[in-house]
Amino acid sequence: MKRKLAAGNWKMNGTGADLAELARLVSAHPDPACEILICPPATLVHRAAGLSQGGTLKIGGQDCHAAQSGAHTGDISADMLRDAGASHVITGHSERRQDHGESDAAVRAKSEAAIAAGLVAVICVGESLEQREAGQTLAVIGSQLEGSIPDGITGDSVVIAYEPIWAIGTGKVPTVEQIGEVHGFMRDRLAERFGRSVAGAIRLLYGGSVKAANAAEIFAVGDVDGALVGGASLTAEDFSPIVAALEASS
Numbered sequence: 001m002k003r004k005l006a007a008g009n010w011k012m013n014g015t016g017a018d019l020a021e022l023a024r025l026v027s028a029h030p031d032p033a034c035e036i037l038i039c040p041p042a043t044l045v046h047r048a049a050g051l052s053q054g055g056t057l058k059i060g061g062q063d064c065h066a067a068q069s070g071a072h073t074g075d076i077s078a079d080m081l082r083d084a085g086a087s088h089v090i091t092g093h094s095e096r097r098q099d100h101g102e103s104d105a106a107v108r109a110k111s112e113a114a115i116a117a118g119l120v121a122v123i124c125v126g127e128s129l130e131q132r133e134a135g136q137t138l139a140v141i142g143s144q145l146e147g148s149i150p151d152g153i154t155g156d157s158v159v160i161a162y163e164p165i166w167a168i169g170t171g172k173v174p175t176v177e178q179i180g181e182v183h184g185f186m187r188d189r190l191a192e193r194f195g196r197s198v199a200g201a202i203r204l205l206y207g208g209s210v211k212a213a214n215a216a217e218i219f220a221v222g223d224v225d226g227a228l229v230g231g232a233s234l235t236a237e238d239f240s241p242i243v244a245a246l247e248a249s250s
Ligand code: PEP
Pocket: 009, 163, 167, 168, 169, 170, 171, 207, 208, 209, 210, 228, 229, 230, 231, 232
């Protein structure tokens, strides 16, 4: 049975003192009806994994290199994240695509490395405002899915996050119809490439300005299996009601 996923991306926020938020989150959801994942900065992955209470709370990285090891100063491999206690890693977040020029091919290579290391790759796709206004949303998403997702995936090895760039950190959220359209499209495209059974098992997350006030209506949309949350995942006070809304929809 597919478990829904509430994922938090702390981005470049958090030092050791913020790990207390994880302890608060775990005590608010000791036996969650959905999966809970937090992706703190790399400096906190090991300590966060130690607080994950036997796996109730999953810990992930925010990026990995495509190579296993080598002369890549400042980078971190999927094996290293796994060794530090991570179970997941985000690949292809729009901030990495924009700030670091990551192409679909690069995202695919990172996702392949993640899966080979035994991590779940949380692969992000999403259109810009210009692309949406030009009516190109589905074409953009289709091409990102095609280029960023490795061959041979299973329902357990990847999660796909639809994150419209214009909704990230802006407080703007697509309508439920717009979210439903993209998620239905993604499910169909995955089914064409990987078959209905694999496509049906893959968790499709929505991300972009999710908060307590809008979580329940987003989780009621067909083919939404959870959320990838930035700003509202930084404290247990903000993230816990989102987790609770997902649990209620499970
Ligand atoms: C994100 O960066 O993945 C994100 C969805 O951010 P926010 O929730 O802050 O819009």
